[in-house]
Amino acid sequence: MPADPDTPRGHRVLSKDRMEGFSDGVFGFAATLLVLDLAVHPPGTPLQQVLHAWPGYLAYVVSFLTIGGTWLLHTALTDQLAQADQLFLRLNLLLLLVVVVLPFPTGLVADTLHNVSGERVYVTTYGLILLVIRLLGSALDAYARHEHLYAKAQEGEELHSTQRKFLPVVIGYVIAIVIGLALPVLAVALYFGIAVYLVVPFREAARVLIRRRRSRNDGSG
Amino acid sequence: MPADPDTPRGHRVLSKDRMEGFSDGVFGFAATLLVLDLAVHPPGTPLQQVLHAWPGYLAYVVSFLTIGGTWLLHTALTDQLAQADQLFLRLNLLLLLVVVVLPFPTGLVADTLHNVSGERVYVTTYGLILLVIRLLGSALDAYARHEHLYAKAQEGEELHSTQRKFLPVVIGYVIAIVIGLALPVLAVALYFGIAVYLVVPFREAARVLIRRRRSRNDGSG
Amino acid sequence: MPADPDTPRGHRVLSKDRMEGFSDGVFGFAATLLVLDLAVHPPGTPLQQVLHAWPGYLAYVVSFLTIGGTWLLHTALTDQLAQADQLFLRLNLLLLLVVVVLPFPTGLVADTLHNVSGERVYVTTYGLILLVIRLLGSALDAYARHEHLYAKAQEGEELHSTQRKFLPVVIGYVIAIVIGLALPVLAVALYFGIAVYLVVPFREAARVLIRRRRSRNDGSG
Amino acid sequence: MPADPDTPRGHRVLSKDRMEGFSDGVFGFAATLLVLDLAVHPPGTPLQQVLHAWPGYLAYVVSFLTIGGTWLLHTALTDQLAQADQLFLRLNLLLLLVVVVLPFPTGLVADTLHNVSGERVYVTTYGLILLVIRLLGSALDAYARHEHLYAKAQEGEELHSTQRKFLPVVIGYVIAIVIGLALPVLAVALYFGIAVYLVVPFREAARVLIRRRRSRNDGSG
Numbered sequence: 001m002p003a004d005p006d007t008p009r010g011h012r013v014l015s016k017d018r019m020e021g022f023s024d025g026v027f028g029f030a031a032t033l034l035v036l037d038l039a040v041h042p043p044g045t046p047l048q049q050v051l052h053a054w055p056g057y058l059a060y061v062v063s064f065l066t067i068g069g070t071w072l073l074h075t076a077l078t079d080q081l082a083q084a085d086q087l088f089l090r091l092n093l094l095l096l097l098v099v100v101v102l103p104f105p106t107g108l109v110a111d112t113l114h115n116v117s118g119e120r121v122y123v124t125t126y127g128l129i130l131l132v133i134r135l136l137g138s139a140l141d142a143y144a145r146h147e148h149l150y151a152k153a154q155e156g157e158e159l160h161s162t163q164r165k166f167l168p169v170v171i172g173y174v175i176a177i178v179i180g181l182a183l184p185v186l187a188v189a190l191y192f193g194i195a196v197y198l199v200v201p202f203r204e205a206a207r208v209l210i211r212r213r214r215s216r217n218d219g220s221g
Numbered sequence: 222m223p224a225d226p227d228t229p230r231g232h233r234v235l236s237k238d239r240m241e242g243f244s245d246g247v248f249g250f251a252a253t254l255l256v257l258d259l260a261v262h263p264p265g266t267p268l269q270q271v272l273h274a275w276p277g278y279l280a281y282v283v284s285f286l287t288i289g290g291t292w293l294l295h296t297a298l299t300d301q302l303a304q305a306d307q308l309f310l311r312l313n314l315l316l317l318l319v320v321v322v323l324p325f326p327t328g329l330v331a332d333t334l335h336n337v338s339g340e341r342v343y344v345t346t347y348g349l350i351l352l353v354i355r356l357l358g359s360a361l362d363a364y365a366r367h368e369h370l371y372a373k374a375q376e377g378e379e380l381h382s383t384q385r386k387f388l389p390v391v392i393g394y395v396i397a398i399v400i401g402l403a404l405p406v407l408a409v410a411l412y413f414g415i416a417v418y419l420v421v422p423f424r425e426a427a428r429v430l431i432r433r434r435r436s437r438n439d440g441s442g
Numbered sequence: 443m444p445a446d447p448d449t450p451r452g453h454r455v456l457s458k459d460r461m462e463g464f465s466d467g468v469f470g471f472a473a474t475l476l477v478l479d480l481a482v483h484p485p486g487t488p489l490q491q492v493l494h495a496w497p498g499y500l501a502y503v504v505s506f507l508t509i510g511g512t513w514l515l516h517t518a519l520t521d522q523l524a525q526a527d528q529l530f531l532r533l534n535l536l537l538l539l540v541v542v543v544l545p546f547p548t549g550l551v552a553d554t555l556h557n558v559s560g561e562r563v564y565v566t567t568y569g570l571i572l573l574v575i576r577l578l579g580s581a582l583d584a585y586a587r588h589e590h591l592y593a594k595a596q597e598g599e600e601l602h603s604t605q606r607k608f609l610p611v612v613i614g615y616v617i618a619i620v621i622g623l624a625l626p627v628l629a630v631a632l633y634f635g636i637a638v639y640l641v642v643p644f645r646e647a648a649r650v651l652i653r654r655r656r657s658r659n660d661g662s663g
Numbered sequence: 664m665p666a667d668p669d670t671p672r673g674h675r676v677l678s679k680d681r682m683e684g685f686s687d688g689v690f691g692f693a694a695t696l697l698v699l700d701l702a703v704h705p706p707g708t709p710l711q712q713v714l715h716a717w718p719g720y721l722a723y724v725v726s727f728l729t730i731g732g733t734w735l736l737h738t739a740l741t742d743q744l745a746q747a748d749q750l751f752l753r754l755n756l757l758l759l760l761v762v763v764v765l766p767f768p769t770g771l772v773a774d775t776l777h778n779v780s781g782e783r784v785y786v787t788t789y790g791l792i793l794l795v796i797r798l799l800g801s802a803l804d805a806y807a808r809h810e811h812l813y814a815k816a817q818e819g820e821e822l823h824s825t826q827r828k829f830l831p832v833v834i835g836y837v838i839a840i841v842i843g844l845a846l847p848v849l850a851v852a853l854y855f856g857i858a859v860y861l862v863v864p865f866r867e868a869a870r871v872l873i874r875r876r877r878s879r880n881d882g883s884g
Contacts, residue, residue: 459683460683460687460738460741460742461738463683463684463687464687464690464691464734464738467687467688467690467691467692468691468694468695470691471691471692471695472695475695475698475699527867528821528824528864528867529864529867529868529871531735531738532862532863532864535728535731535734535735535862538694538731539724539727539728539731542694542695542697542698542727543698543723545698546698589871
């Protein structure tokens with residue numbers, strides 16, 4: 001795309017430092033708010049109480065990994081960003097708006113796991129929010145690509161790895177949302193699996209393992 | 222204005238990095254605290270509960286967009302700032318003091334929307350806080366301009382666009398506050414409209430759309 | 443003091459960036475937590491409720507100004523810092539530990555103002571914490587000065603102005619704490635006055651006013 | 664270890680700035696959240712209430728010092744980091760996930776100290792979390808060392824001092840966890856001692872004291 005006379009570069013360049021600072025603050029705070037739902041209320045001995053609260057711990061881990069995974073994508077993305085423009089900042093705000101909501105259904109999901117009969121609407125809400133976070137994250141990437149906001153010719157491994165995972169993750173979320181209408185517990189297990197899949201860098205880990213084995217075989221490890 | 226012997230530049234230069242870091246932190250926390258009011262309490266089936274809580278969601282979105290819009294203005298403003306002085310830092314603290322208060326009436330507004338009969342005083346309080354935030358944001362800009370704290374000769378599109386919107390927004394707030402005394406629900410709808418108007422960069426969006434159509438017509442899109 | 447062979451400079455240099463980032467986060471979060479105590483509980487019409495909650499608003503403003511004033515001191519101080527050493531980082535942590543506690547007595551003070559008969563111990567606790575914050579802030583400055591951690595030969599106006607206010611503020615706090623044992627409401631009024639005194643830069647403001655009047659007299663304003 | 668063709672440096676370099684920003688945010692929030700448990704509920708006069716709440720204050724100080732000590736380690740570690748890779752970012756997320764959980768058992772420990780008979784399971788949980796935080800912090804250091812992510816040939820005093828303390832601290836935690844099964848109050852006292860040991864830089868403090876005495880003897884202090 002040729003340089004457009006209506007949008008001189010000088011008008012569009014916005015410092016990305018503050019976007020990163022604000023986003024880091026929101027990500028960090030959302031991750032911390034999750035813990036507020038880890039209250040221990042049911043009756044019983046203390047040990048029973050702590051063990052009985054497992055759904056809260058599970059929901060906490062799923063949400064923390066999802067926020068962490070989104071932060072990893074966000075970092076990889078802005079790492080390559082040469083500049084932000086006005087629409088990019090707004091898309092980013094929209095992503096943060098949804099990320100901040102996550103602690104709210106996390107507590108409801110924990111309750112649902114206790115009373116399997118009823119509240120599957122919470123698990124559905126939770127899944128929809130996870131899906132929207134992923135779609136908005138990818139929308140940021142697509143917009144930056146379309147508007148030529150990236151600086152580096154070669155994209156980093158982190159961003160590349162997240163993009164490879166986009167389709168499997170979205171399909172996984174849709175399947176889990178549908179399953180959650182009938183079997184909320186299974187859906188939460190799927191969300192946990194997807195969060196682990198999102199965060200674990202399989203190729204990088206494999207590379208480290210292979211290198212370690214090689215250097216051991218070489219006798220120089 | 223000529224250089225003043227009473228205020229040598231060396232005395233006034235304060236690093237703006239920390240002001241940005243502190244402000245980003247406060248904006249981010251205030252935005253996240255909003256979600257604490259999204260509790261689900263009313264009786265009914267879970268689906269009814271989630272649907273019944275719509276005023277909370279609406280108030281959350283309005284407040285988040287207002288904080289986000291203020292952050293965008295703040296970013297555009299400090300982006301051009303060559304230096305901060307002592308009064309600027311105080312004005313900034315005052316702005317943050319009011320921004321932090323916003324989560325408090327947000328929860329009250331959500332309650333008001335449920336019990337339309339009564340609590341219109343909350344909606345009025347909410348509107349007044351939104352108005353004060355806007356006025357303080359513009360006061361920062363006016364002070365920086367008057368004291369020659371801006372570095373760049375040409376102001377950025379982001380700041381320019383926010384300034385163009387100043388008068389319509391203030392008039393809109395005043396109208397909504399007056400209306401809120403009689404019809405609180407309509408006032409909240411107006412606050413929502415103003416927040417969207419504040420955040421959406423119509424000119425930039427139009428420019429992107431025009432460019433896209435043009436490049437499609439050229440057959441190079 | 444000559445260079446000491448036991449403490450080569452290379453061992454002591456620690457980047458101050460992260461200390462600033464962590465401190466900004468804690469200051470910002472402590473300032474935001476204050477608002478959690480602004481709940482409206484007493485019976486009455488909504489308007490009566492909002493008006494009745496004035497002690498909470500007052501306590502909020504006093505605490506916010508105190509945190510803001512401490513942040514201003516902290517910023518002015520690290521602005522001049524050439525390097526941090528291990529003890530400085532620890533002193534800083536100690537200061538933050540006390541700053542974070544401030545939201546806790548703030549809520550208690552608001553309650554006290556409602557029930558004047560009783561809880562003056564809360565006002566005393568509050569005053570002691572304000573005093574300790576001020577003393578630790580000055581301890582940071584004294585340590586940096588004693589260990590030659592400051593880079594710039596000439597200290598900035600901000601830091602200088604805070605140091606000029608040190609003795610009056612400490613004396614003010616001690617008087618207010620003593621008065622608070624008998625008249626808690628008066629003590630809170632004093633804390634408010636001290637907070638305003640701390641944050642308002644009288645000399646800078648006077649300078650701006652004088653300059654404005656002068657340029658008006660010159661007919662070039 | 665020779666350069667590995669499978670992992671070209673260009674693929675692994677990730678900016679560490681955002682990791683620091685995000686981590687500072689999470690450390691700061693976690694430290695601040697601790698204060699939410701400092702509520703005063705038991706009956707009695709206000710003075711009795713404040714004095715009666717000492718276990719909460721103790722637990723707050725222990726947790727704050729532990730988070731502060733972990734932040735000091737984290738800062739010393741990233742200070743030397745030349746680059747981060749994908750696995751390092753994940754390890755860091757795992758550390759933060761556990762740090763964020765700390766405010767939760769802190770409140771439970773405070774309750775335990777009131778009702779000595781029962782809830783020693785909370786103290787055990789608390790100790791296990793403290794131990795895991797320490798192990799993950801050292802895992803970050805070990806990984807950075809093994810993968811040659813450090814830039815500087817000579818490691819800083821701060822990092823060195825933390826590493827010297829690793830084994831004593833881990834042994835201390837294990838002993839305290841075992842003791843806590845029978846005597847929870849003693850275990851909390853041990854956790855307090857370990858936290859102080861972690862944060863106080865004995866060698867640096869000694870050095871400063873020795874230098875001060877010397878310069879006094881020289882008559883130039």
